[in-house]
Amino acid sequence: MTAEAHEIYALLAAPLFAVGLVGVFACRHFLKKIIAAKILGASAFLLLIALAARDHGExxxxxxHAMVITGIVVAVSAAAFALTLARRIWQETGQSGFGEKP
Amino acid sequence: MNPVAVGFDGLLALLILFLAVRALTAPGLQQPVILFIAFGLAMALAWARMRAPDVALAEAAIGTGLLGVLLIDSLGLFTRSKSETPPQPRRSRAASILAVGTTLLLAGGLGFAILAMPEAEGLAAAAAEKLGASGVDHPVTAVLLNFRSFDTWLEIGVLLIAMWGLFCAGGREGFAPRATEARPGTVLGGTVQSLLPLVLLVGIYLLWLGKVDSGGAFQAGVVLGAAGILLRLGGLGFPDWLRPWLVRTLLLFGFAFMLLVGLSALFAGAAFLEYPPTLAGPLILAVELAATLSIGFTLYCFFTYLFDLRIHPATASSES
Amino acid sequence: MTISEGVTLILCLAGAVFFLAGTVGLLRFPDFFSRLHALTKADTLGLGLIVLGLMLQVGSIAAALKLLLIWVLALLASTTVCHLLGNYELSRSSGGEKRKAGS
Structure with missing residues (x-):
């Protein structure tokens, strides 16, 4: 059952990574950039777990699994820090994304 | 070779991809945030499908739950101010084609690389072999808190640094949680207060469960953090007895405790954070307890800090 | 297929139908309150039916009670959220004048 499942999800990681990476650059608003970065991270986790699901009888x-659990917590910490930075930038300059006129 | 299972996985994969694309292309901010939360929940389903229930729990609770709350809170901030429609520079057709083309190229190349990846042995056999000496019966907990406890220690350090970053980047006021009046009469406040004992019980249960099954310090910490977040949303902020020094102590506790355990192992002649097999079980439980407290409290502080940090963008834009 | 498996199948399918109906209602109903009504009621019942169906399949009473607990918690959460959303919409649509403090 999981023999096919992990192949499907391993392949899903590729377009997800591409969408996330392009999103990080193409999206203007900070909030969307953070979301794009999270999608980018999720794709890496997806590949790791999909490879872990390859069955060798054990x-x-x-x-x-342990790496990804650690990674999820780190990703959220980074996102919380990014959100704080975004809010601060906005407070100081009124910008909600890079390259905007203040 | 079950066609129903393959169909379900295929549909779920398409749904995840669709939600990811829409989360980045939907107009405004509200839709992307909500689509992203849906994306996280669909991802949690995918983890469960790949027999990774620990990851599914962590993703649903932290990756989607906590971050979702933070994003929604920021959403209110970013959309409340300025004029109704934020100035959105029109993107040229060439830029859109470039974005779509790059995405397709990248996806194709990576997909090819994934298909061409060689088969590898993996570490499942090695982990299973040493499980008996780890002090716990659940392989993921054994990896997290014994075999690779160094990673977990550093990860708690990352949480600490992130909180430090929040303090630094947050602004002039620093961490000054305002006292809020309890509103026990409200439906939300009442529900939260009556649910609190149960939430605490679930947290302790998850911590205990990590020894034998999916669960452990991370999930338990998130549940405890969620209890605090619910209290804050219900109108109950930091209690008075939670002085700043106590806040710092709680934030630092897990990291310091693991450092202490690691150093004592070093002095006893073992490697850093190496547990003697006879003591591994109790030591892991103690470390997990400390880690749970710190993880839960740090996640709670992420939220309360951002929530109580009233940045007033209106003043910023009126000045300019 | 044993009888209990058949009952589970029927209960879960019925639950799924309620979820579907609730989602259709959410998408098709015209105003806020009827949408809220469709969503919370249908989903609560759908989840209840699915939990009931699954309870027949788990081996132990403890596991069955945990499933039941999930449903009770979902009930509590959905009731509270429904109340909050309804209250918010009410206060918003009436310009915040009739907002009852602390209700």
């Missing part, structure tokens, strides 16, 4: 590989 069940799923717990090492990538």
């Amino acid at each position: 069940g799923p590989d717990p090492v990538p």
